[in-house]
Amino acid sequence: MTANRTGAPTSEEYRKAVSAILRQLQKSLSFNDRQLAERLGCSAGTIRNAKAEATSLDPLLLLTIERQFGPGAIDRCLHLAQSRAVGLPERMTGVDPILALVEALHRLVEAQAVDSEGGKRITRHELSKILPELRQGRAALDALISRADSK
The missing domain is CATH 1.10.260.40 (lambda repressor-like DNA-binding domains)
Incomplete structure (x- = not known):
């Protein structure tokens, strides 16, 4: 930059x-x-x-x-x-944060499988295909952190 x-x-x-x-x-x-x-x-x-x-x-x-x-x-x-957006906890209404995190992790594990497109190295193409799940997982984690930080 x-x-x-x-x-x-x-x-x-x-x-x-x-x-x-x-x-x-x-x-x-x-x-x-x-x-x-x-x-x-x-x-x-x-x-x-x-x-x-x-x-x-x-x-x-x-x-x-x-x-x-x-x-x-x-x-x-x-x-x-040098920042990024974090959704507020109320944005996660109706979404189980643990399931969102597990889904994101599952998709990452699939992308890193030996028989995947990039093998053990996750390619940018593979990441772009799972971007919605990654964003949902990040939002879930951010919502949990925000809940923990709130007074």
Whole structure:
């Protein structure tokens, strides 16, 4: 990560991160610019410009992305601040955190099996296929930690 003299991220880095977030969302949802814009409550031009790194995306749209698609959806931007999103415990309503963690771990063990795509080394492709389970497991663990931290 290249930063300016204060160590803060640059506008260029921010725009690249936003573009990557939007492209990943579109890929995972099979959405075009118009469909993603409708889901986020903005114009297709806003999506197009942000993907082209021509403009900065309004922070309110980033918050909408995080709410719509869950903790971790904007982690590429938060990485610029050396941080990441953690869901609040109430976000895990109806999800058994232990089962979510076990499912994520199970998928990791499968990906590391000798006869898997990468053998004992988990490939990026294998990780991308199990990303929803990994995110759910992380959210479950974060919710448990948050519950333990609350007074």
